[in-house]
Amino acid sequence: xxRIWKIYRLLAAQNLKRLMEYRADFxxxxxxxxxxxxxxxxxxxxxxxxxxxxxxxxxxQVLFIYGFSQIPKGLDHLLSDNLWxxxxxxxxxxxxxxxxxxxxxxxxxxxxxxxxxxxxxxLIVGIGLLIYASxxxxxxxxxxTVLLSIIAVPFAALIYTSLKIMTAALAFWIKSxxxxxxMVYGMNEFAKYPTxxxxxxxxxxxxxxxxxxxxxxxxxxxxxxxxxxWFSIGGVILVSCVLFAISLFVWKKGISAYESAGA
Amino acid sequence: MIYAEHLRKEFKKTVKSPxxxxxxxxxxxxxKEIVVAAExxxxxxxxxxxxxxxxxxxxxxxxxxxxxxxxxTPTSGFCRINGKIPQNDRKxxxxxxxxxxxxxxxxxxxxxxxxxxxxxxxxxxxxxxxFQKRMAFLNEVLELExxxxxxxxTLSLGQRMRADIAASMLHSxxxxxxxxxxxxxxxxxKDNIRQAIMKINKEEKTTVILTTHDISDIELLCDRIVMxxxxxxxxxxxxxxxxxxxxxxxxxxxxxDPSATLTTDQFRxxxxxxGNDLVIEREKNTFKVRFNSAKIPVGKMLSYTxxxxxxxxxxxxxxxxxxxxxxxxxxxxxxxx
Numbered sequence: 001x002x003r004i005w006k007i008y009r010l011l012a013a014q015n016l017k018r019l020m021e022y023r024a025d026f027x028x029x030x031x032x033x034x035x036x037x038x039x040x041x042x043x044x045x046x047x048x049x050x051x052x053x054x055x056x057x058x059x060x061q062v063l064f065i066y067g068f069s070q071i072p073k074g075l076d077h078l079l080s081d082n083l084w085x086x087x088x089x090x091x092x093x094x095x096x097x098x099x100x101x102x103x104x105x106x107x108x109x110x111x112x113x114x115x116x117x118x119x120x121x122x123l124i125v126g127i128g129l130l131i132y133a134s135x136x137x138x139x140x141x142x143x144x145t146v147l148l149s150i151i152a153v154p155f156a157a158l159i160y161t162s163l164k165i166m167t168a169a170l171a172f173w174i175k176s177x178x179x180x181x182x183m184v185y186g187m188n189e190f191a192k193y194p195t196x197x198x199x200x201x202x203x204x205x206x207x208x209x210x211x212x213x214x215x216x217x218x219x220x221x222x223x224x225x226x227x228x229x230w231f232s233i234g235g236v237i238l239v240s241c242v243l244f245a246i247s248l249f250v251w252k253k254g255i256s257a258y259e260s261a262g263a
Numbered sequence: 264m265i266y267a268e269h270l271r272k273e274f275k276k277t278v279k280s281p282x283x284x285x286x287x288x289x290x291x292x293x294x295k296e297i298v299v300a301a302e303x304x305x306x307x308x309x310x311x312x313x314x315x316x317x318x319x320x321x322x323x324x325x326x327x328x329x330x331x332x333x334x335x336t337p338t339s340g341f342c343r344i345n346g347k348i349p350q351n352d353r354k355x356x357x358x359x360x361x362x363x364x365x366x367x368x369x370x371x372x373x374x375x376x377x378x379x380x381x382x383x384x385x386x387x388x389x390x391x392x393x394f395q396k397r398m399a400f401l402n403e404v405l406e407l408e409x410x411x412x413x414x415x416x417t418l419s420l421g422q423r424m425r426a427d428i429a430a431s432m433l434h435s436x437x438x439x440x441x442x443x444x445x446x447x448x449x450x451x452x453k454d455n456i457r458q459a460i461m462k463i464n465k466e467e468k469t470t471v472i473l474t475t476h477d478i479s480d481i482e483l484l485c486d487r488i489v490m491x492x493x494x495x496x497x498x499x500x501x502x503x504x505x506x507x508x509x510x511x512x513x514x515x516x517x518x519x520d521p522s523a524t525l526t527t528d529q530f531r532x533x534x535x536x537x538g539n540d541l542v543i544e545r546e547k548n549t550f551k552v553r554f555n556s557a558k559i560p561v562g563k564m565l566s567y568t569x570x571x572x573x574x575x576x577x578x579x580x581x582x583x584x585x586x587x588x589x590x591x592x593x594x595x596x597x598x599x600x
């Protein structure tokens with residue numbers, strides 16, 4: 001374990017150094033990210049100039065859900081961004097070879113290679129919104145609700161990571177799965193808002209099939225209502241563990257189907 | 264040490280239409296073609312040997328190396344290296360091997376070389392003391408000193424290859440797989456790399472499998488050759504044996520006065536030879552007569568030429584390995600037909 005941590009630290013430190021070097025790239029990323037977030041938040045503002053409540057939630061509560069949903073998203077983004085590259089080109093170009101001839105877990109190796117500082121944007125916006133919205137959102141604050149919610153955050157992030165592992169691993173068979181990761185990942189847009197505003201098929205989709213609802217709406221529900229922790233917190237943990245197990249299985253199968261690329 | 268038994272690898276090639284829709288179609292209803300990259304490859308390498316693994320482009324060399332290193336899973340057949348089956352016990356197995364794929368670096372593109380070795384040190388759990396000694400050794404034979412602080416992406420091809428080879432040797436592997444380690448390099452760097460391979464083989468009894476198109480690599484390094492073509496074994500034995508069996512091509516070079524003419528037809532008719540058994544090339548005053556010494560002895564060829572024209576100088580060239588391989592391939596193709 002100490003070895004794993006040391007390797008991770010070495011690689012992450014290198015990533016930060018690289019960041020300093022490619023500053024233009026970093027700034028462009030930060031600006032496009034800010035625009036994206038600004039649009040999302042402006043959308044909520046506009047809706048609430050027209051209506052007082054959205055599916056029974058006040059302005060602050062919706063902002064709280066939005067903010068909370070950005071935290072697991074940001075955590076996953078920070079830690080496992082390299083999975084996109086697996087889907088887009090690492091497998092297709094045969095560059096996956098090197099992960100297979102090193103005596104550490106290839107999945108860990110891939111993930112450790114990138115420490116995506118861009119994700120700070122999501123984390124800052126998320127935490128900022130929580131701080132802004134919390135006083136007036138009518139939260140049920142107790143040791144339990146806060147503790148359980150904090151515990152659930154890494155599991156919610158694991159839902160993101162698992163979905164990315166699964167879809168990235170498809171590249172082992174079809175060579176390039178970037179589009180598919182994009183499509184599945186894109187569903188997280190639904191997690192930012194109360195799931196109850198969507199039609200039934202969408203609700204089923206984001207709850208049971210691509211369960212992003214657990215990373216935002218259901219995750220915040222316990223703090224908002226103070227009831228039913230088994231569904232919201234238990235659900236997040238259960239769903240993430242099941243998904244993670246499936247994703248590891250798919251990944252492992254994928255590796256034995258890996259075909260490399262001509263030299 | 265290394266056993267490869269009837270290794271076979273088929274690739275399924277998916278024919279797919281472009282775009283997202285195409286990807287989806289391919290995901291659910293793939294249209295597949297099967298390509299056989301390695302049909303039936305077997306060989307055995309004892310400990311401490313340097314094996315030259317050769318064959319023309321597309322013969323399946325890289326595919327076999329990738330199966331031996333555990334990157335690819337064989338469709339059928341198996342390999343056992345150091346008592347381990349690479350695909351079954353990957354993490355333990357790769358600790359004992361080093362691999363270099365000449366066409367593709369395994370180093371981190373943006374990391375300074377030195378830091379790359381520090382990361383590898385942790386990955387392979389090399390202790391500080393051994394790491395220091397190892398780096399000193401690698402520095403000495405591969406001359407890394409001048410560029411060890413530069414990021415990998417700024418290295419020249421020769422530097423990068425030396426860096427890659429050093430990386431593969433850092434953890435003192437028992438087996439080293441080198442897939443075209445000298446490709447595209449100049450003579451000095453090639454020599455550097457050969458020295459490193461020889462030293463590590465001698466001092467640590469490292470078993471080496473080497474693929475190359477450079478004949479001098481084989482002549483200088485390899486104890487034995489395994490040659491494959493179209494995914495099958497073609498030859499397995501020493502270079503000397505290969506020379507004896509297939510190296511009957513000889514070259515006589517005559518320097519004559521400018522007025523002399525020697526033509527291929529003249530020789531073919533006079534000596535009753537056909538096709539590839541005799542070829543003459545002219546370059547100003549020198550004639551190169553390449554012939555099959557199994558069909559006509561060198562002495563007879565010499566006296567025949569001397570009877571035709573006045574000769575100022577003569578030299579005899581032994582068959583080089585490229586010619587031998589060419590002959591072997593020709594024979595192989597002939598047998599196929």
